[in-house]
Amino acid sequence: MKKDRPTVLYDVPGPRARRRNLLWTLLFLVALAAVVWWVVVSLADKNQLEWAKWAPFFTDARVWETYLLPALKNTVIAAALAMVIALPLGALLGIFRLSDHRWLRGAAGTVVEFFRAIPVLILMLFANAAYSEFTDISPDIRPMYAVVTGLVLYNASVLAEVVRAGILSLPSGQTDAAKAIGMRKGQTMSYVLLPQAVTAMLPALVSQLVVIVKDTALGGAMLGFSELLASVRPMSANYGANTIACFTVVAVIFVVLNFALTTFASWLEGRLRRGKKSTGAVVGAGAVEELATPGEHMGPADGTK
Amino acid sequence: MFDFLQGYNLLGAFWVTVQLTVYSAIGSLIWGTLLAAMRVSPVPLMRGFGTAYVNIVRNIPLTVIIVFTSLGLFQTLGVSLGADRFTTINFRLAILGLTAYTSAFVCEAVRSGINTVPLGQVEAARAIGLSFPQVLRIIVLPQAFRSVVGPLANVLIALTKNTTVAAAIGVAEAALLMREMIENEAQLILISTIFAFGFICLTLPTGLFLGWVAKKVAVKR
Numbered sequence: 001m002k003k004d005r006p007t008v009l010y011d012v013p014g015p016r017a018r019r020r021n022l023l024w025t026l027l028f029l030v031a032l033a034a035v036v037w038w039v040v041v042s043l044a045d046k047n048q049l050e051w052a053k054w055a056p057f058f059t060d061a062r063v064w065e066t067y068l069l070p071a072l073k074n075t076v077i078a079a080a081l082a083m084v085i086a087l088p089l090g091a092l093l094g095i096f097r098l099s100d101h102r103w104l105r106g107a108a109g110t111v112v113e114f115f116r117a118i119p120v121l122i123l124m125l126f127a128n129a130a131y132s133e134f135t136d137i138s139p140d141i142r143p144m145y146a147v148v149t150g151l152v153l154y155n156a157s158v159l160a161e162v163v164r165a166g167i168l169s170l171p172s173g174q175t176d177a178a179k180a181i182g183m184r185k186g187q188t189m190s191y192v193l194l195p196q197a198v199t200a201m202l203p204a205l206v207s208q209l210v211v212i213v214k215d216t217a218l219g220g221a222m223l224g225f226s227e228l229l230a231s232v233r234p235m236s237a238n239y240g241a242n243t244i245a246c247f248t249v250v251a252v253i254f255v256v257l258n259f260a261l262t263t264f265a266s267w268l269e270g271r272l273r274r275g276k277k278s279t280g281a282v283v284g285a286g287a288v289e290e291l292a293t294p295g296e297h298m299g300p301a302d303g304t305k
Numbered sequence: 306m307f308d309f310l311q312g313y314n315l316l317g318a319f320w321v322t323v324q325l326t327v328y329s330a331i332g333s334l335i336w337g338t339l340l341a342a343m344r345v346s347p348v349p350l351m352r353g354f355g356t357a358y359v360n361i362v363r364n365i366p367l368t369v370i371i372v373f374t375s376l377g378l379f380q381t382l383g384v385s386l387g388a389d390r391f392t393t394i395n396f397r398l399a400i401l402g403l404t405a406y407t408s409a410f411v412c413e414a415v416r417s418g419i420n421t422v423p424l425g426q427v428e429a430a431r432a433i434g435l436s437f438p439q440v441l442r443i444i445v446l447p448q449a450f451r452s453v454v455g456p457l458a459n460v461l462i463a464l465t466k467n468t469t470v471a472a473a474i475g476v477a478e479a480a481l482l483m484r485e486m487i488e489n490e491a492q493l494i495l496i497s498t499i500f501a502f503g504f505i506c507l508t509l510p511t512g513l514f515l516g517w518v519a520k521k522v523a524v525k526r
Contacts, residue, residue: 008427009419009445010347010437017347024348032354042382118504119466121480126497129487210364217366221473222484229369232376243381247373251365258364286417289410293459294505295512 043244053242057249063235071231072253078144078227079213082151087205089152090159095189097164108160115157117294120215121222124150128223143226147219151212158211161291162204162283166197169281200281203269207285210258210265211292217254228253309490318482319503325399325468325478326507330461332404337411338446344416347437355412362409367470370406374398375474392477399471403464410460418453419445423526451522458515462508479503 013021043049056063096108115123128146131137137145170193178188219225232246239246265285272282344355362370375398378384386397422445430444469480483500487493 008424009345009440011431013347021348024346025350028348028350028354032350042384046382048381113509114501114505117508118501119469119480121469121472122483122497122500122504125480125484125487126493129493129497133493214364214366214368217368218470218473221368221372221470222480229366229372232372241381243377247369247377251369251373254366254369255361255364259360262364286413289459289463290456293462293512294508295516 048242048244053240054245056239056242057245063239067231067235068228068249068253071226071228074144074225075213075216075227078147078151078216078219078225079209081148082155082212082216083205083209085148086152086155086159089156091163091194093156093160094163094167095194097160098167100185112157112160113294115153116161116292120150120154121218123153124218124223126150127153143219143223146223147216147225150219151215154215155208155212158208158288158292159205162201162208162288163197165283165287165291166201166204166281167193169200169283170196171279171281174279196279196281200272200279201283203265203272203285204283204288204291206261206265206268207288210261211288213258213261214254309486309492313482313486315482315499315503318477318479319507321396321476321478322465322468322507325396325403325471325476326461326465328400329403329407329464329468332400333407333411333460333464334457336404337408338415340408340412341415341419342441342446344412345419345441359409359412362406363413365406367402367406367467368473371399371402371470372473374402392475395471395474395476399468399474399476403467403471407460407464407467410463411457414453414456414460415446415449417456418449421452422448448524451524454515454519454522458512458519461515462512465507465511466504 011017040049047053093108093112096104097112099105099108124146127149128142131142131145131149132139174192174196175188178192183191216225216227217229220227220230224230228250232243232250236243236246262285269282269284273280340355340358343351344359346352375395378401379394379398385394386401388394388397426444426448427440430440435443468478471478472481472484475481479500483496486496490496
């Protein structure tokens with residue numbers, strides 16, 4: 001995607017176009033101001049703009065120590081655990097999907113299609129109930145287990161597709177060369193293809209991490225997992241019903257965290273695409289949306305090369 | 306074996322899921338396309354707004370947005386979207402949240418489609434004196450949409466799965482019914498299989514059908 005591409009849609013503005021653009025800017029500004037005005041007025045109406053409701057986040061370290069940081073810790077731990085467990089499982093499934101044995105390919109394919117086709121929430125609810133029925137994990141940490149399990153089941157199948165796309169993105173000369181020097185199938189995979197595929201799919205992995213971080217919030221809303229979103233209720237109860245302030249802070253934390261990950265992913269992607277040492281094969285950050293969809297893929301999005 | 310199903314409105318719950326999906330899909334197709342148009346427009350303020358909207362909304366969990374519509378918009382600010390019954394309010398709030406979230410993804414899909422339209426098309430359009438809205442409406446978007454049926458289908462399927470998040474504010478869709486049934490019946494595996502099957506029935510055919518459509522309408526270049 002070239003950066004200057006959209007400018008092709010219109011000429012360099014002359015005097016009339018500049019006046020027209022200015023008019024549009026003003027109209028848009030008025031509309032935007034009206035919305036902002038409405039928001040501010042309704043916030044002020046319900047006393048949500050009082051400094052007392054926002055002050056704790058800036059002046060009181062206890063809000064962070066008792067609510068936000070432990071909650072953020074739980075979010076990060078759940079996301080990291082899910083990624084760490086799902087990655088090897090996904091790699092295994094992805095490699096099975098490329099196997100020469102039809103039954104192995106078929107079995108892995110069925111698993112992947114099944115878990116990609118159903119919502120993560122269904123998997124989390126199932127995991128939660130299954131843990132309470134069949135195991136004696138204490139109810140305090142059961143939500144965490146359930147969230148991680150649900151995320152692992154779903155993401156292992158998405159990552160399987162990422163791994164597969166990563167391996168398929170490598171030039172076929174790599175396999176040919178490995179065969180030529182007498183490597184067996186397993187050796188080709190573990191010494192030649194997989195190491196390069198891991199590099200190629202790094203942007204997609206980081207991008208999937210954003211999805212995982214976002215999905216942990218489901219556990220907070222539906223399973224009583226004490227992550228960031230779940231910290232809103234006790235916080236607003238303790239600091240004078242400052243619901244809007246709490247939501248704003250939680251949203252900002254999520255945006256900062258995920259924006260950092262997204263930026264890192266696209267930086268990685270750019271680096272890999274420009275890299276001289278590698279084959280230049282990349283599974284881009286934009287590919288994960290496509291790879292998370294059940295069914296055969298509908299032709300190249302801008303992600304896989 | 307399936308006796309316990311009596312007393313639960315399984316089809317009704319999945320019908321709510323379908324309704325959530327359809328209404329939010331229509332809403333986010335419109336708002337998402339508008340956002341995409343803003344992102345490529347000659348007006349810097351609109352471009353900035355579009356970019357900011359997409360980058361912020363994409364990075365907030367959908368669950369946070371949906372719970373906010375209920376706790377923040379409705380319970381704190383009293384926005385009820387013209388409904389007076391509790392279930393209707395939550396249903397509409399969920400659609401609002403899903404639309405706001407999904408639009409960001411529609412916008413990015415449409416924008417990637419705009420990028421697939423060859424330079425010459427736009428240059429020719431400008432050469433015969435079409436204005437920016439005309440270029441977009443008559444030349445670029447019709448071709449862009451034909452090439453983004455596939456990516457939009459991905460967004461639609463993700464949306465179908467995402468409607469389960471509406472359970473977080475008590476909309477009586479499939480995931481909420483599943484939780485209720487798991488709590489009341491000792492049939493965990495069977496119940497989960499039924500709901501998993503239900504979602505596979507919703508997502509897989511959509512994917513296959515739209516994949517076929519995507520191939521059919523794609524601009525051959």
